Amino acid sequence: MNVKRQELERKIEEMEAALASMKQQLNRAVEEEQHESIEHLDEHLQEMEHKWENIREFWPIVVKEFRERFVAKK
Amino acid sequence: MSKETVLTATPTHVSDSHAAELAHGPSWLKWLKIAGLVYLLLVSVSLIGGGFKLAAGEHAKELFAFASNPVAGLVVGTVATALIQSSSTVTSIIVGLVAGGLPVGIAIPMIMGANIGTTITNTIVSLGHVRRGDEFRRAFSAATIHDFFNIMCVLIFLPLEIMFGFLEKAGGWLSTHLIGAESMSMKGMNFIKPVVKPPVKLIESTMNGLPDMLTGGVMILLGVLTIFVVITFIGKLLKSLMVGKAKDILHSAVGRGPISGITSGTVVTVLVQSSSTTTSLVVPLAGSGVFSLRQVYPFTLGANIGTCITALLAATAIVGPSAVFALQIALVHLLYNVLGVLVIYSIPFLRELPIKGAEKIADVAVRNKLVALGYIAGMFFVIPFVMIGISNLIAA
Numbered sequence: 001m002n003v004k005r006q007e008l009e010r011k012i013e014e015m016e017a018a019l020a021s022m023k024q025q026l027n028r029a030v031e032e033e034q035h036e037s038i039e040h041l042d043e044h045l046q047e048m049e050h051k052w053e054n055i056r057e058f059w060p061i062v063v064k065e066f067r068e069r070f071v072a073k074k
Numbered sequence: 075m076s077k078e079t080v081l082t083a084t085p086t087h088v089s090d091s092h093a094a095e096l097a098h099g100p101s102w103l104k105w106l107k108i109a110g111l112v113y114l115l116l117v118s119v120s121l122i123g124g125g126f127k128l129a130a131g132e133h134a135k136e137l138f139a140f141a142s143n144p145v146a147g148l149v150v151g152t153v154a155t156a157l158i159q160s161s162s163t164v165t166s167i168i169v170g171l172v173a174g175g176l177p178v179g180i181a182i183p184m185i186m187g188a189n190i191g192t193t194i195t196n197t198i199v200s201l202g203h204v205r206r207g208d209e210f211r212r213a214f215s216a217a218t219i220h221d222f223f224n225i226m227c228v229l230i231f232l233p234l235e236i237m238f239g240f241l242e243k244a245g246g247w248l249s250t251h252l253i254g255a256e257s258m259s260m261k262g263m264n265f266i267k268p269v270v271k272p273p274v275k276l277i278e279s280t281m282n283g284l285p286d287m288l289t290g291g292v293m294i295l296l297g298v299l300t301i302f303v304v305i306t307f308i309g310k311l312l313k314s315l316m317v318g319k320a321k322d323i324l325h326s327a328v329g330r331g332p333i334s335g336i337t338s339g340t341v342v343t344v345l346v347q348s349s350s351t352t353t354s355l356v357v358p359l360a361g362s363g364v365f366s367l368r369q370v371y372p373f374t375l376g377a378n379i380g381t382c383i384t385a386l387l388a389a390t391a392i393v394g395p396s397a398v399f400a401l402q403i404a405l406v407h408l409l410y411n412v413l414g415v416l417v418i419y420s421i422p423f424l425r426e427l428p429i430k431g432a433e434k435i436a437d438v439a440v441r442n443k444l445v446a447l448g449y450i451a452g453m454f455f456v457i458p459f460v461m462i463g464i465s466n467l468i469a470a
Contacts, residue, residue: 031328031329033364034328034329034359034365035325035328037359037362037364037365038321039321041317041320041355042317044355044359045313045317045351045355047199047202047358048199048351048354050202051198051202051354052198054201054204055198055201057202057204057205058201058204058443058446061204061205062446065443069442069444
């Protein structure tokens with residue numbers, strides 16, 4: 001086996017190991033974020049109580065889009 | 075970890091503020107309130123069963139002849155649940171009606187419709203993200219994935235049920251084995267009847283002298299209203315009691331596979347007694363981008379299984395010969411939802427369809443909000459009624 005090939009194989013192994021380690025770190029970071037988000041579950045439950053306000057917020061946006069698409073063109 | 079959090083509801087809605095008041099106080103008092111409310115739930119299911127039997131007599135089947143068309147039954151279940159926003163309420167009412175003589179075969183499409191109708195709640199919750207483009211796309215897809223899954227369940231299982239009646243047969247076989255013809259005659263062993271029947275008899279006797287039809291009608295109305303109020307209050311109380319436990323369950327599911335997601339969705343739904351609460355919880359989690367659509371998908375499927383607990387609980391209120399039918403429809407609900415998850419989620423091609431459907435509709439809705447409005451109006455109200463018209467035309 002020539003030296004150049006050995007060198008390339010070694011570099012690939014190192015890069016793969018580094019990539020696996022980075023993937024593991026990313027997974028850990030994502031999971032940490034998920035745990036943090038779950039800690040706010042009670043706030044999300046409270047948001048549910050206000051679901052009718054969502055429609056009130058949504059309606060003017062729909063009306064505006066409707067006017068832009070259909071009324072303004074006339 | 076399982077720190078209790080008392081939730082306060084918006085004071086803008088009368089029932090919400092009453093429910094919030096009810097959700098205050100120490101834990102033991104809340105549990106006592108829940109026990110009282112469960113008792114009221116059992117009484118109201120029994121009230122509906124008794125009232126329907128009294129009002130319809132031997133003509134229960136004729137009274138629901140309009141729903142003998144399975145599509146009509148499906149639409150009744152969908153629209154009723156979308157309007158009430160609680161599949162638990164609708165399935166409990168259906169259990170009561172079956173106990174009163176509504177044929178199980180007619181009730182099955184209604185139960186399937188309740189699954190679709192309940193998904194309106196999380197779709198409304200997702201509208202709260204409308205001002206933030208990417209967040210809205212993720213939230214809307216996390217909400218509508220449940221719709222697509224439930225529609226697929228209906229498309230697969232309703233035709234099979236019409237052709238072979240396999241759910242009705244399996245539910246009947248299971249309920250007969252669970253209750254058994256012998257145990258139904260063991261009145262001394264049944265503790266539900268002496269507890270539930272007295273208030274039902276009392277209400278019935280206060281209307282002595284009135285025609286049976288009127289008495290039955292009033293009993294049904296009273297039962298339906300009570301179930302609606304009771305399930306709303308139980309939901310509020312359980313949310314405040316179980317939020318800590320729900321957090322623990324979700325924490326333990328992080329980083330694990332889909333089976334863990336399905337299991338945690340089931341358990342959280344059993345704890346809060348509301349599938350719409352569970353499926354609405356994942357909307358902000360997915361909306362923020364912290365959880366992917368594929369990660370929240372199994373959790374929403376678990377909600378379908380967990381919600382069956384309410385109908386099973388309601389079925390325990392029914393005693394006597396009709397108990398077997400009440401349990402049968404509750405078991406059909408459970409079988410349908412378990413089979414739905416097993417069949418659709420275990421076949422890779424089918425599993426991907428709700429994901430693709432939800433992503434597609436969310437991509438369109440984020441560019442054109444009229445699509446989101448059209449989707450909600452169409453899915454829960456317009457298409458169901460058009461389907462009735464088409465199926466009636468085909469039947470004619």
